[in-house]
Each structure stands twice: as C-alpha cells, then as structure tokens.
Amino acid sequence: MRTGRKLLHRLAVVAAAASTAVALGGTAPASAVPPDHLPLHVTNNSGRGEQIHLYVLGVNLATGRLGYVDAGGTFTAWSGGTLPPSPAPDVAISGPAGGATTTLQIPRGLSGRVYMSFGEKLKFFLSPDGLVQPAPWASGDPNHGILFDWSEFTYNDDGLWLNSSQVDMFSVPHSVGVTGADGGSSTAGELVAGGRDGIFDALAGQPGDWGRLIHTRADGTRLRVLSPHKGIDTAVFGDTYLDGYIAQAWDTYRDTTLTVVPFQHEPDTRFHGRTDGAGVLRFTDGSGAEVASFQRPTTKDVFGCDGRLHAPNDHVVGPIARTLCAALHRSTLGFAHTQPTYDPAGFYTRDVTDHYSRVVHEHMVDGRAYGFAFDDVGGFESLVHNGSPVSARIDLTAF
Structure with a gap:
C-alpha cells in the first residue's frame, strides 16, 4: 500500500x-x-x-x-x-x-x-x-x-x-x-x-x-x-524490457552531441550532453561548465521517471531529467538529437517503446x-x- x-x-x-x-x-x-x-x-x-x-x-x-x-x-x-x-x-x-x-x-x-x-x-x-x-x-x-x-x-x-x-x-x-x-x-x-x-x-x-x-x-x-x-x-512485466534500447541511446551520445532545450519559451537555454568513457551522460551549459550527469538508467527508472532519472524541482537538472525520461518513453532519444521533440507523429514508432x-x-x-x-x-x-x-x-x- x-x-x-x-x-x-x-x-x-x-x-x-x-x-x-x-x-x-x-x-x-x-x-x-x-x-x-x-x-x-x-x-x-x-x-x-x-x-x-x-x-x-x-x-x-x-x-x-x-x-x-x-x-x-x-x-x-x-x-x-x-x-x-x-x-x-x-x-x-x-x-x-x-x-x-x-x-x-x-x-x-x-x-x-x-x-x-x-x-x-x-x-x-x-x-x-x-x-x-x-x-x-x-x-x-x-x-x-x-x-x-x-x-x-x-x-x-x-x-x-x-x-x-x-x-x-x-x-x-x-x-x-x-x-x-x-x-x-x-x-x-x-x-x-x-x-x-x-x-x-x-x-x-x-x-x-x-x-x-x-x-x-x-x-x-x-x-x-x-x-x-x-x-x-x-x-x-519484465524489468529489462527497455535495457537494450537505453544502452543504444546512451552509446549514441559517445560520438554525437545531445542538445536539450527544456523551455520552449527560452530557445537560447540549451544544455549539451555527451556520454563519457564510464557510460555517464554529462551535460554542460553554454559556458562549458558541467551542470548535470546521468548514469545509464534501468527499465524501471525510465518507466517510473525516477531512480537515475530523478528530477528535482529546479531549473537545470530536473528539466533535463524530465526531457530524457519523456524521450525514452516515446522512443525518440538516440534518433532525434535535439530534445524534447514536439511532433507526436514521431513518438512510439519503434518496436521497443512504451506501448501502454x-x-x-x-x-x-x-x-x-x-x-x-x-x-x-x-x-x-x-x-x-x-x-x-x-x-x-x-x-x-x-x-
């Protein structure tokens, strides 16, 4: 209970x-x-x-x-x-x-x-x-x-x-x-x-x-x-269902930059993410300072938007975490490199996705x-x- x-x-x-x-x-x-x-x-x-x-x-x-x-x-x-x-x-x-x-x-x-x-x-x-x-x-x-x-x-x-x-x-x-x-x-x-x-x-x-x-x-x-x-x-429900997709998405950003623009009315507020050698997705702000980092989450973390994707009620880490979680549910992370995306026609299009x-x-x-x-x-x-x-x-x- x-x-x-x-x-x-x-x-x-x-x-x-x-x-x-x-x-x-x-x-x-x-x-x-x-x-x-x-x-x-x-x-x-x-x-x-x-x-x-x-x-x-x-x-x-x-x-x-x-x-x-x-x-x-x-x-x-x-x-x-x-x-x-x-x-x-x-x-x-x-x-x-x-x-x-x-x-x-x-x-x-x-x-x-x-x-x-x-x-x-x-x-x-x-x-x-x-x-x-x-x-x-x-x-x-x-x-x-x-x-x-x-x-x-x-x-x-x-x-x-x-x-x-x-x-x-x-x-x-x-x-x-x-x-x-x-x-x-x-x-x-x-x-x-x-x-x-x-x-x-x-x-x-x-x-x-x-x-x-x-x-x-x-x-x-x-x-x-x-x-x-x-x-x-x-x-x-299987607790490893998303694991392969999550790993693929995290690996994508070893060689590609992920840009997160969390506030639609602030298009100049941008954070840039790359996955380091230890598998941590690290974000920097416009000055190059590191502002957030995320270890690769589990399937349960994604479906619950918690754990390694916990989103504090702030204006940096929380909005980035929320964006990552939404993109993983909608199976757009790793395919669209600026997030969030706003065209629902691109959501849930992969075989492994949140079908619920x-x-x-x-x-x-x-x-x-x-x-x-x-x-x-x-x-x-x-x-x-x-x-x-x-x-x-x-x-x-x-x-």
Missing part, C-alpha cells in the same frame, strides 16, 4: 504544476485571486447502474497536512493513525445517478485527488504519517476488486490545474474541464467512442507482457490496465493523456488550467 508520506510526495509534485507550467512556457497565472471554493460538477454519463462514491482527498498547501474534504468544501485533517494502519473514517460522498450531476466544493489551497468508485466504497487506512491510499495493483489490497479511478488537481491562488491520470493505471474513462471568468472553457481526457475497450483490446493483443497488465474481476469485468511501472512492481502510453494516447479524442509521469513535456498531457476559474467538471463517459 502507498503510505501517507508517499502520497504527500505525489501531491507535492502535482502542487508544483503551477510553477512548472509557467517555466515550460505554459499559461501565466491571472492576477485576480480565485474564489475560496470552486464548484466541481461530476456528471455520470457512464451508462452503468452501480452506485457511485466520490472522495476528495489531498494536502492543505498552507499546513502540509493530509486530509479530506466534504461535499460542502470543508477540509478536515486526518488523525488517529496507527501501526499497523487502522481503517479511516468513511468520508465517501454520494455520487450522481445515471445522467445526473453532483456538485462538490473544492477549497482554495488544496492539492489532491478526486476518487470515483463504482458499486463499492473504497477502503482507506491511516498510519501515523497519514493516509494509506488504494494500491489496486497489489493483489492483497482490499480495493483490488473494485472498479475505480481518480483525477488529480491543484487549486491555489494562481488558479486550477486539473488532470485525468493514467500514470499508474487506466480504468474509468472520464474527461476533465474548467470554465473561466471570461466564459472560456477547456476539456481534456475524453476517450474516442469505444475507447476503453479499444485500450484493453490493443494491449491484450500486443506481443510480450503487455496483456499481463490487465486486471479482470471474477465476474468478467475488466477492471484496469496497469502502467508498465506498476507491472514491474508486481512482477507481471502509445495505446492510451491513440484512444484520446485530442491525443493527450498522462501515460507516464512526465507526459507534460511538450504539452501532451490531459490537463486543463485556468488562472481565473469559476467552475470545474469531471464527466464520467460511457463504457
């Missing part, structure tokens, strides 16, 4: 979306402070008959405390955790019936998740350091047999960032949207018609371990497909998804943002 500390780290990454988006050339925050509470409309167009349960969980950005939010927008910090973890209070909010909408209130100053489950309530637990959230990729997790998913958000003085997420798994098709004070609206994460079945079928038919990432319930319901990172964690992310993107209406942690490199993530939001929405679409 994922501990409260790990969840806090993940939500801190989400909370950093504001500064990251601006640094990478995204929309600058509006000057007006958004409302204290933002209405979030959850609409059920799933076509399924089960009762839907909603949860708003996250971290208070002012205090760092993990907690939950009720339907009216009141935040309450978790308390009373034990070892071993004890059951958390039932904080489920009754969700909408078919064709109906339930409106939640999201307090400003919160970064977190909106969970939605079908039929059964989710089981959460508390440890001394906070929440133990569902980890359905683990067979022993009490939520393993429940159909559920989540979206992630940050709502602060600079506005709302809201995204669907397939970083850990894909399960419930849903889109996210936001409407601004000027009446403008944006949507992301919408699947093409039949997209859910299309994703499952494509991965089931992909040679190798990809079909083993699918979880099917005893009643025949296909619950979810895991990301390859979670597949490695649960020993259903490829398939998810192929089944999105706008081609955007969060197939891995740094899918926002180049702006290919299923994210909406508005600096002056007046409402947000999550639409559960048909499946």
Whole structure:
C-alpha cells in the first residue's frame, strides 16, 4: 500500500504544476485571486447502474497536512493513525445517478485527488504519517476488486490545474474541464467512442507482457490496465524490457552531441550532453561548465521517471531529467538529437517503446493523456488550467 508520506510526495509534485507550467512556457497565472471554493460538477454519463462514491482527498498547501474534504468544501485533517494502519473514517460522498450531476466544493489551497468508485466504497487506512491510499495493483489490497479511478488537481491562488491520470493505471474513462471568468472553457481526457475497450483490446493483443497488465474481476469485468511501472512492481512485466534500447541511446551520445532545450519559451537555454568513457551522460551549459550527469538508467527508472532519472524541482537538472525520461518513453532519444521533440507523429514508432502510453494516447479524442509521469513535456498531457476559474467538471463517459 502507498503510505501517507508517499502520497504527500505525489501531491507535492502535482502542487508544483503551477510553477512548472509557467517555466515550460505554459499559461501565466491571472492576477485576480480565485474564489475560496470552486464548484466541481461530476456528471455520470457512464451508462452503468452501480452506485457511485466520490472522495476528495489531498494536502492543505498552507499546513502540509493530509486530509479530506466534504461535499460542502470543508477540509478536515486526518488523525488517529496507527501501526499497523487502522481503517479511516468513511468520508465517501454520494455520487450522481445515471445522467445526473453532483456538485462538490473544492477549497482554495488544496492539492489532491478526486476518487470515483463504482458499486463499492473504497477502503482507506491511516498510519501515523497519514493516509494509506488504494494500491489496486497489489493483489492483497482490499480495493483490488473494485472498479475505480481518480483525477488529480491543484487549486491555489494562481488558479486550477486539473488532470485525468493514467500514470499508474487506466480504468474509468472520464474527461476533465474548467470554465473561466471570461466564459472560456477547456476539456481534456475524453476517450474516442469505444475507447476503453479499444485500450484493453490493443494491449491484450500486443506481443510480450503487455496483456499481463490487465486486471479482470471474477465476474468478467475488466477492471484496469496497469502502467508498465506498476507491472514491474508486481512482477507481471519484465524489468529489462527497455535495457537494450537505453544502452543504444546512451552509446549514441559517445560520438554525437545531445542538445536539450527544456523551455520552449527560452530557445537560447540549451544544455549539451555527451556520454563519457564510464557510460555517464554529462551535460554542460553554454559556458562549458558541467551542470548535470546521468548514469545509464534501468527499465524501471525510465518507466517510473525516477531512480537515475530523478528530477528535482529546479531549473537545470530536473528539466533535463524530465526531457530524457519523456524521450525514452516515446522512443525518440538516440534518433532525434535535439530534445524534447514536439511532433507526436514521431513518438512510439519503434518496436521497443512504451506501448501502454502509445495505446492510451491513440484512444484520446485530442491525443493527450498522462501515460507516464512526465507526459507534460511538450504539452501532451490531459490537463486543463485556468488562472481565473469559476467552475470545474469531471464527466464520467460511457463504457
């Protein structure tokens, strides 16, 4: 199970979306402070008959405390955790019936998740350091047999960032949207018609371990497909799958220079990488000073965008690491020598690639998804943002 500390780290990454988006050339925050509470409309167009349960969980950005939010927008910090973890209070909010909408209130100053489950309530637990959230990729997790998913958000003085997420798994098709004070609206994460079945079928038919990432319930319901990172964690996906490609990419830059231009709005900010005799990819800045170095990562490092590709929240090492990780997922590193690349027609074109992310993107209406942690490199993530939001929405679409 994922501990409260790990969840806090993940939500801190989400909370950093504001500064990251601006640094990478995204929309600058509006000057007006958004409302204290933002209405979030959850609409059920799933076509399924089960009762839907909603949860708003996250971290208070002012205090760092993990907690939950009720339907009216009141935040309450978790308390009373034990070892071993004890059951958390039932904080489920009754969700909408078919064709109906339930409106939640999201307090400003919160970064977190909106969970939605079908039929059964989710089981959460508390440890001394906070929440133990569902980890359905683990067979022993009490939520393993429940159909559920989540979206992630940050709502602060600079506005709302809201995204669907397939970083850990894909399960419930849903889109996210936001409407601004000027009446403008944006949507992301919408699947093409039949997209859910299309994703499952494509991965089931992909040679190798990809079909083993699918979880099917005893009643025949296909619950979810895991990301390859979670597949490695649960020993259903090979942990050397990318090793040959990674070695080829690293060796390419023994004789060729890799140029990383991490900020689209700063084309003159460039870092130049060459692989040395010890197999370390070293980057220099415009003055020739070394600013970052990366040992050759493992398959798990790449699929998790962590380990030897850990990206600190700075303006040099982190952006380079993010760029490398995205290029390896998209199988462009070693072939395109200036990164990142921005033409999706060149992504996932090799036999050895992240077929999970490829398939998810192929089944999105706008081609955007969060197939891995740094899918926002180049702006290919299923994210909406508005600096002056007046409402947000999550639409559960048909499946």
